[in-house]
Amino acid sequence: MPGTGWLPHHKLVAQIEAAKAYTIFVPTNHSLETQGNSSILDVDTVRHHVILGEALTVEVLRKGGHRNSLLGPAHWLVFYNHSGQPEVNHMPLEGPFLEAPGCSLFGLSGILTVGSSRCLHSHAEALREKCINCTRKFRCTQGFQLQDTPRKSCVYRSGFSFSRGCSYTCAKKIQVCSEVFPTKALPLCPGEEESRIAPGKH
Incomplete structure (x- = not known):
């Protein structure tokens, strides 16, 4: 061809x-x-x-x-x-x-x-999990990935006492929509609300 x-x-x-x-x-x-x-x-x-x-x-x-x-x-x-x-x-x-x-x-x-x-840009959304014992195995919430190493700068409660623990950071990339296709005729970008109204049609 x-x-x-x-x-x-x-x-x-x-x-x-x-x-x-x-x-x-x-x-x-x-x-x-x-x-x-x-x-x-x-x-x-x-x-x-x-x-x-x-x-x-x-x-x-x-x-x-x-x-x-x-x-x-x-x-x-x-x-x-x-x-x-x-x-x-x-x-x-x-x-x-x-x-x-x-x-x-x-x-x-x-x-x-x-x-x-439409989805031209992406940014990382961070989620700081609760402080836990540094010896415990930690997993991020589904859809998030563990970032860097844990920070030993938090305090958590264990029973009636408080101990110093590790704070873990999890993050995921989220796409941000542009307005190149601002009509409802096209599928929405990830995370975009169904109620989106095109500019100029309010």
Whole structure:
């Protein structure tokens, strides 16, 4: 299929073929010429046209939903059904397509723009557990990871006496949503409330 030559150029073939399955959206030569972009695409743009882990079908695309592109969870490929015509980030499919076990290639009428991201930032949320005996085995709450070494700077109660113990810090990364896609039509970011109202629609 035209356009797949960018994969070896950016040394992405080994990573893609190592996956159990993959889907690639390939801009047609006509779409590249029309947009005046017939030169080699940059590596991030090429990654944004690849999905690892699934060989999607036309039927799946028509049902809608979204998947992470090879750029990671901050960059979604969102599927739409426009009168039976599948679209990816509002870009219609066009030209040939190939569906084989573990591999799907679809022609695309244009180039997907990098930057259609929602969850762009992440920060660590710390949780200070209660002070305990330093000799006890300690585990973080599910979803959190132990950070650094315990601090021997706390006092805990044991029976009727107080002893010096260790204070453990657990943390987890939380994604913070941007407002690139401020509509309710798209799935919410992790931790985002269902009652979110788009800006300007209060």
